[in-house]
Every structure is written in C-alpha cells, then in structure tokens.
Amino acid sequence: METQMADIEANSSSGQSSSIFNKVDRSVILKFQEVVYTVDIKQQGWLKKNNKDSIQKQILKGVTGMVLPGELLAMLGPSGSGKTTLLTALGGRLGGKLGGTISYNGKPFTSIMKRNTGFVTQDDVLYPHLTVTETLVFTALLRLPNSLTSQEKTRHAEDVIRHLGLTRCKNSIIGGPLLRGISGGERKRVSIGQEMLINPSLLFLDEPTSGLDSTTAQRIVSTLWELAKGGRTIVMTIHQPSSRLFYMFHKVLLLSEGNPLFFGKGSEVMDYFHGVGYLPSVAMNPSDFLLDLANGISSDDSTQEDQNEVKQKLVLAYKSNLDENLIAELQEVEEHLNDVPDQKKAERWSTTWVQQFTVLLKRDVKERRHESFDVLKIAQVLVIAFLCGLLWWQSDTSHIQDQSGLLFFYTGFWGFFPLFQAIFTFPQERQMLAKERSSGMYRLSSYFMSRTIGDLPMELVLPTMFCIITYWMAGLKADIGSFICAWLVLLLSVLVAQGLGLALGAIVMDLKSATVLGSVIMLSFTLAGGYYVQHVPAFISWIKYISISLYTYKLLIGSQYTKDQTYQCGNQTCLVADYPAIKSIGLNGQGISLVALLLMLVFYRVVAYVALMRVGVPKK
Template sequence: METPMADVEAQFSSSIFNKVDRSVKLKFQEVVYTVDIKNQGCFKNESIKKQILKGVTGMVYPGEMLAMLGPSGSGKTTLLTALGGRLGGKVGGTITYNGKPFSSIMKRNTGFVTQDDVLYPHLTVTETLVFTALLRLPTTLTTQEKITKAEDVIEQLGLTSCKTSIIGGPLLRGVSGGERKRVSIGQEMLINPSLLLLDEPTSGLDSTTAQKIVSMLWDLARGGRTVVMTIHQPSSRLFYMFHKVLLLSEGNTLFFGKGSEVMDYFRRVGYSPSVAMNPSDFLLDLANGISSDDSSQEDQNEVKEKLVTAYKSNLAENLKAEMLEVEEHFNDVSDQKKSDRWSTSWLQQFSILLRRGLKERRHESFDVLKIAQVVIISLLCGLLWWQSDTAHIQDQSGLLFFYTGFWGFFPLFQAIFTFPQEREMLAKERSSGMYRLSSYFMSRTVGDLPMELVLPTVFCIITYWMGGLKPDVTSFFYALFTLLLSVLVSQGLGLALGALVMDLKSATVLGSVIMLSFTLAGGYYVQNVPAFISWIKYVSISLYTYKLLIGSQYEKDQTYQCGNQTCLVAEYPAIKSIGLDGQLISLVALVIMMVLYRVIAYLALMRIGVPKK
C-alpha cells in the first residue's frame, strides 16, 4: 500500500529538499551517437551503422526540470545515459557541466536513477538505504551520522511505514512500485546531487503515484538542483510541471523550450490538435508523424521531415545563440577542493559489502535443500563403501575419484550463478563510483566461503570414516585439505565462466563440457590416453585432486592382499597410471589454478559498469 507523501512545504524545509552547495548548468550541443548493428544476411553477417542521436542540442539551468519526450526508440534513454557519462562508445558533439567536461568529481555529484529499480530483493528499505549511505557518503561523517542521514531520507520520502519491509521482486512480495521507485531516488538523494538524471521515473505507476514522484522531483529542482528525466506519456497535470521539454523523434529534435510554450509553437508551424487533448498525447502523435487520424505511412514520414525542418528554421539557431550568450557564472563542481576518488577506504568498502552480501543471501546461506542434498549423498556413499579396506582397493580408489567428481561439479555450478545474477547491480553501482571492483570481488568471494567449505567438510567427515579410509588423523586432514582446495579451484572456474559469459544457460553448458573433459582425463576412466589428446590432463582439476587424494591414503611401499599373494599398492594399475609421487607438483598446480581462475573472473568483471571511451 502506498504511503501518503507529506505536505510539500514541510518537505521543502527538510534536508534533501534544501538548496545544494554546488549548482550545475548542463549544456549539450550537437550530440551525435552511432552504433553498429549486426545484420544477418542470407550469406554473410553485415554490420550496419545506425545513428541513434542526430545532433541534439539543449541547456538546463539549476532549479529547472527538463522532460525528454518521444516514442520508444526515439533516443531519450540514450541521450540521458550520455548526459550521465555512462554511455559506452564514441559520443559526438559537446556535453559540458558548467562549461567543463564530465569528470570523476562530477560523477560524485550526479544522481542517476535507472528505469528498472535495481535493488536487492531480500534487503529491507532501511538496510538498502543505510548500506548505500555507508558506501557513498564520505569518511568525514561517522557511521552513526551516515545512518541518521539514511533515516532522514526514509522519513522525508514517506517511507517510514514500510522501512522494515523487504524490497521484494517478481517472485517475492515486498513494497509497492511507488515505494520501490522512491527507494531508488532516495539512494541518489543521499549524496545530495547537483545533477539528478532519471529514466522513466513514472513507468508502471498509477497517475496518483506518478504525481507524487514528479511533485517530489519538482521540489528537488526548486532546491537548486538540475533535474533531467525521460518520460513516455505524462498526464496533463504532470506535463505543465516541467520547466522545459525536449521532444525527440528517431534521434531528431522536434522541439526544445519551455513546456508552457510548446502548444503555441506547433500551432504556429501549422499543427494543432483537432480536439482538446493531453499535450503529451499530441506531442507523441507528432513525434510518430501523425497529424490527423487518416495519416498514411508516407504522410507520417513527410510530417516528421517537416517538423525537423521547422525546428531547424525556427528554434535551432536561436537556441545556439542563447547558449553562446550565457556566461558560466555558476559554482563549478570541479573547482571544489579535489577529494579522493572514493568516498570510503578499501577496507571499509570490503567490510560494508561483505555485511550487505551476507544479509542479502542470508535466506540461502543455510539452504535446507542444499544441506539435505549433501548429507543424503554423504550417507549413501558411506553405506555403499561401508568399511572398505585395502583388500578392496578398486572400491577405495572409486570413492576417492567420486570425491573429485562430485566436488568438481557442485561448487562449479553454485559459482556460475554468482556474477550473472548481480550484473545489473554491479553495473549500476560501479557506474556511480560507489566502490572499487576489487573490494566487491573480494567481499563476494569471501562471503561465499562459509557454505562452500562447510558442506564439503561435512561430506568428508561422514564418508571418510564410514567408508573405511585410512584411520589416521594426518591422512584425514590431508584428504580434507585436498578436497577443500579442489572446491576452491572449481569455484574459481565457475566464477570465471560466469563472469566471462554472463549468460546462465551458456555458462552452464560450457561448465559441464569443461568439467566432464577434466573428469574423463582424471586418470580413473582412461589410463592410456593417446598422446595427441593427453595435454588435457595437465589442466585437469580432477587429475591433480585425485593424485593428492591417492597420496593421502597410500604409500609407495604399502602392500595389499591380491588373491593368495601380497602386492604393492603402487603397482595396482589404477594407481600406477597416476603415480604416488609428484604430490607437491599437484598441490602447486591446484593453487595456481585457484588464483588464475579468480584473476580471469576479476578481469572479465572490469568491463562491467565502466563506459568505454
């Protein structure tokens, strides 16, 4: 249920609606953006260049709210992303903030609210805003002061009644859509931004809730902020709240100016609504080339061309002249005393992200099904291999190889899901400069360690002693250490695959193929591997793990009863092909792979959330 917003004047007196210390005048001139689109033809793939923005120009002052209108595909979100310094690729034209280009300091003073509310579903409203405050607010504030600011934002945005409710998601009941949107805005308002950019802030909301959101944004602009938003089809009462309007059609500008003057402008160039209607509906019709109910497709293209020509003839030159005349007299964000790139230290980021991750994943940390799966398999293995001894060396070696197989696949598939599921969140927070990638990566990896290591430990304790493996404490811990190291290596491989592919289906298939290849080359199924494919065993996690497990149980001079005679364990075919020597080499190989896979995962994540210039 929606929480009613407080009185406008009362809100205006509160801190997030107060005037900002640094005002930003945003200017964008002849902004052009082109992308390469792959066109799959009959015989070959061709790359076609498509121009998304075609020389868009405009200017927004502090205290103003600019609404960018246009049909889907008109370039609204692309332009907004470019204004926020988040657009990858080559952006043509000029975008300045108080006359200077986008910088890391400007990034720290820019709030960007995406169309989709990218929030952790299992965190409460309070937890979401408190963790954001701890990460984004500077170290000059104490932890308690940051928490107090988050609580103030909760109160000022009318979220008090739902502050203990979880955010929720598509399959998890949580707060309403309007409350979720206010949480997203609240995350950006914590930093008291000079420039606030919002992509479709009223999307999916009813008219009353949309009115509350836009009224709040109007108050924020009144406090001296520069507010820019994309909006698809606002109601008439929302439309007249916008100080300026930018109308786009297929990347072309059809109008830029005061919202109160837009209808008069189109009347002057020969386009008026035939009946009384919402101005935004009329503008969207024009942007689609519809000037009357019987407009044909050919007429629509003609209407668009006429409107583009009319804009260039009537408004474009005047706008350029106005932009040249305006003096850069606003306080420059870049002129403020240069601060560190990050609001908090690496250790603080790591600690906060670790706590946030554990809270978000607390519902799955001790997942009953996952624990039951491991315990049941452990007991089944213990019963099947009940008190086997060296007289049944084939069975024992089979149990040891099962260790490598089960604990190769299990952590692999758990880890594959890690980064694809958090891609949107990582992109959002990295692009806003919230934390270092290294602190996120380490906190995410360390946060998963408890369950990654506890379950195989339980498995090893049950199966080792039930299965009748070598009843020696040293041998047990040797086997346990080997198993845990193998788990960390498999987890690293899963992290790398997930980060590289970022598609769960493709990463899962690729992981299955790789791990099955490692298992087949592990030295248990095939002992005489042809030379031309034997290289696989040198990169096989299974081989090195199996070799260490064999070494934990048997020694070179150890014997076993084979029929009526005594034979050397080292001469048993399944063990001879693996060998009891080279334990240190196997250990070093696994450690190298553990580190290497994580380095690959880290490098793959570096491309997320940072625009390519």
C-alpha cells in the same frame, strides 16, 4: 560537497536531521550542443560478405539544449526516439561514437562531477532480500564520505526514508518477481533515495513513472519538483505523462527518431506547434498530442507517406524557429560560466578499501543468508554423504578398487557442485555491479573480495560435513593425519572449482551458456582424471595437465597410500603402487599436484577479476 557534509554533521550533532530538500552546495548548468550518437549494426545471416560488414545507424541527430539549476527537464518521444540514449550520454555513462559537446558548468564530465551526479535507471536494480532501511543504510555507508561517522550516515539514510514517505515500509523487504515485497512506487522511491543520499547537484532519471498508477506517478514527480526547487538540475525521460504531470515540467524536449522537434518551456509548447501549423482537433492531453506529432500523425487518416512528411516538416520548423535562438542562448550563458570557480579536487573514493570491503561483506551475508542456509542444498549433501557411507561401508585395503572409486567420486561430486554454485554469482549481479560501478560507489577489488569470501563459509562447511561422514563410514585410512590431509585436499579442490565457476560466469555473463560450458569443461577434466581411461592417446593427453580432477585424485590417493604399502590380492600380497588404477596415476609428484592446484586457485580468480573489469564501464 564538503560544505554540505559539514552542514549535515552540524545538524546531526544538534539533534536535527538534514532534509533532502535543502539547497545543494553547488549548482550545475547542463549544456549539450549538437549531440550525435552513431552505432554499428553488424549484418546478420549467411548472406553477409564478411564478419566486418556493418551498417552505421545514427541514434541521435544533433540534439541541443540547456538545463539550469532549479529546472526539471522532461524528454518525451515514442519508443526508439533516443530518449534513454541521450539521458545516458548526459549522465556520462555512454561511450562509443558520441559527438557534439556536453558540458557541466562549462567543463567536461569529471570524476568530481560523477560524485555529485545521481542516476536512476528505468529498472529498479535492488537486492530483493534486503529491507528498505538496510538498502539505504548500506548505500549511505558506501557513498557518503568519511567526514561523517557511521551513526551520522545511518541517520542521514533515515532522514531520506522519512522525506520520501517510506516510513511505513522501512522494515519490509524490497522483494522481486517471485518474492512479495514493497509496491512498485515504493521501489522507485527507494531507487531515488539511493541517489538523494549524496545530495546530488545533477539528477538523471529514466522513466521514473513507468508502470505506476497516476496517483503514484504524481507523487514521484512532485517529489522531483520539490528537489529541483533546492537548486538541483533534474533531467528525466518520460513516455506518456498525464496532463497534470506535463504542466509540472519546466522544460520539455521532444524527440522523433533522434531528431529534436521542440525544446523550450512546457507552457509554450502548444503555442509553438500552433504557430507552425499543427493544432489538436479536439481537447487532449498535451503529451498525447506531442507523441502523435513525433510519430508523424497530424490527423486520424494520416498515411505512412503523410507521417514521414509531417516528421520532415517538424524537423525543418525546429531548425528554422528554435535552433538559432537556442544556440544564441547557450553562447550567452557560456560567457557567464567563466566566472564559476573550479571545484576543489576530491578523493576518487568516498571511503577506504577496508570500509568498502567490510560494508559489502555485511551486505552480501544479509542478502544471501537465505541461500547459505538453504535446507535443500544442505539436505542434498547430507543424503549423498550418508548414501556413500553406506555403499562403501567399512571397505578396507583389500577392496582397493572400491576405495579408489570413492576417492574419485570425491573429485567428481566436489568438482561439479561448487562449479555450478559459483557460475551463478556474477551473472545474477551484473546489473547491480554495473549500476554501482557507474556511480563510483566502490572499487572492483573490494567488491570481488567481499563477494568471493562471503560465499566461503558454506562452500567449506558442506564439503567438511561430507568428508567427515563418508571418510569414517567408508573405513578409509584410520589415521587423523591422513584424514586431515584428505580433508584439506578436498577443500582446495572445492576452491579451485569455485574459481573456475567464477571465471566462466564473469566471462560469459549468461547463465545458460556458462552452465553448458562449465559442464563440458568439467566433464573433460573428469574423463582425463586418470580413473576411467588409463591409457590416453598422446594427441589428447594434454587435457590431463589442466585437469582439476587429476591433481585432486592424485593427492587423495597420496593421502591414503604409500609406495611400500601392500594389500591382499587373492592368495598373495601385492604392492598398492602396482595396482593398475593407482599405477597409472602414480604415488610420486604429490608436490607438483599441490602446486598445480594452487596455481589454478589464483589463475581462475585473476581471470574472473579481469573479466569483471568491463562491467559498468562505458565502451570507448
């Protein structure tokens, strides 16, 4: 890796850009022997005996193979055959009950190998509002080591854009389901480009041609073939390639219900099945013929029993004809792997925490600028603010009920608004977080801090605008100190509610469920906030001690009134502290309320951070 980066640096300094088709520094021999993977399927329905009842299902049933540097292995099979599961296991991203042996140059998967491995998922997980150039430049800044300057990393990203044929669309946004952007083939090449930035020795791709036309699929596989020529080890899954794609594969692995039916050179596959008694009745695409066999279909009139029999015969034929020879070949290669020197120990992260935070913050701001300056969101706050100002126009202390109602409306509106904004944060980015954490792109802490801080400007600007408008229109205490106090309390409550939303979104990771749960919790806090119910029964009064609304309302009341302050009640003067709606809350304990909100501010964010730690990490 260090040599490769030194070469790139030398090329950059001499005015020449490096090529993604250059040879890699270190080749990788990938071996996998008798790989078995089992999952527990929980029984569903009311007939199950207990919650611990589960059924074990074997997804992979002893798969063996080897891929050498410069080879392109294609894994074929019908849906549910275990292709993606095996690919994920080989990429070091599959936990659970995984058996067998997977080695990389004779050694297990390590963090160093992780840094030299690229993994392209079937779904192109990309930010829709970033351009092609921005997407690859931000990835380069995060994944390339500090031996390169920022300018050199940018030039490296531009080199990838040029070699993958993305120059025409480099300034176009990626787009999404509801946002027009680049084409599907260009999106796939951007995903491949993200992995090629690190010049990986080992590259995995899950269905890279899925949903693409034959010409675009041909272009992508041709690119992969050229990459393999540079000494890379490339493994991909593919569902039903055309005949001209099929003959570009150096090796083919055919799976059926987790069983291997063939492993070897793509040019020998038809001869092998002819040798075991299976030959297509008419001239056809080899991949179509292989998929028919993997489904147990050997003729047009095959019945279900015939299909199961065909599958069993093919499994037995593989074990008797290919398995022993393949194991012998693996052992022969194993003897030569002892001469391969160990990789030098490298730092776990390519960049520092500050660099990661800075780049992620810039990326978040660019990606979410359309949300931050959402006209509807700003108009919503402004309309509600002016409406409140008009409804509570210049109310004074004699209308203490009205004023206390406005202060409690502060707590309600600015409890729900930031809560629901924050709930959407992590569920929407779950796939992106899982993808980037799996590749070791950055620390979770740098992502969490950049993600939460990036939303702060609009999270704080909107309540500030709201407070300025309503406070002075409604005629609250005309004192700059009281205004600043009320404003700071409102901002604090917004941050606490935002933290609760972040925690709920990170824990549940389902927008619908998290929204329902957030509504129930915030409504409970509002009902126990001391405004609607002043005499709460003892058995349920504990809710008020965890209520954001109660502590916020108490601090807002304290910002407007003092213990010895009076107001005109009828023909006499009364103490504000004796007013029922305020007496139940009390003007004491302002410090305790402040401390409680500060503790919640920290607690909810810690919960959100801990909940995110499970995203992108294989389950053991």
